[in-house]
Amino acid sequence: MKKMFYQTLAAVLATTTFASAVKAHEMLPTYPRLKPAYVDDVMQVQMRMFNKRQDVEWYEIGVFDEDMNPVPFVTGYRILKVKYLSHVTFDVYVRKSDAKRTAYICSQSKLRRDKREGTVIASRICSKFREPRL
């Protein structure tokens, strides 16, 4: 009985410790595909993001070519609010003329200026448009 109590306690502690330590950022799909939008000469892609970083609430979206030069794009908000442990789905629109040079779509965590000292970690995930992009 005593052994079982300690085993349960260890499991609970391990779970809570692990859960509180998880601070992650993810964006999907890894290989998105552009599709025609409802506006002429505009392509769109839908992305999903999940925020498991308790210290981050805002993520900046960017679209880039192969050399990481910015490509013009439109989205509802360039900086998205993603609450802790929540999913956000967002659409990104690019001009059809820019679609062929569009290579990456990235999300980067925006860090708040606060009282913490030392180093903080900014995370950035980039999905890639593979051929055929359209």
Next chain:
Amino acid sequence: MHKLAITALAVFTTSAMAAEEAVITGNVESKCVINTDVNGVYGNPTAGTLSTLPADGGVMPIIRYDVALGDSYTARLTAPNSFSTSPTLTDVVNWTAEVEVSEVSDTAMADYETDKVEYEYTTEFDMHTAGTTWFKVTSKAEYGYGKTYPAGQYRAIVLAECIAN
């Protein structure tokens, strides 16, 4: 009358129970997750040095990459080369940095450390195997030539990137 009431209750209860059935859906797809396991702390071993090395009283930042598909991602870590927050500094800060593989979940990842590509403050790793990799970052900032850091808050940013191939 009672039988009718019981039958009606049974019907409603059954339908209510049926409505409570929940379906959990999910799908597994290629992804990279960046986990910030430990935010670092600068130790202050001498008046003009800030360092994340444990020997200097610091804590090294640890970043975990979970990769669900091999050969799909490049991990790129950039160590700090400036403070994002600091008191006014009147002299130059000399930065040195090192990004190393701390732990791996698969023996096939043994060459991550030897095959890493370093340029300036950035280090790239080819994540050729699915699994988990932990990276640790050493950052050292020396102020001027034997100068003393002014008192205040010092903060620097490590950039952890996961870029699809």
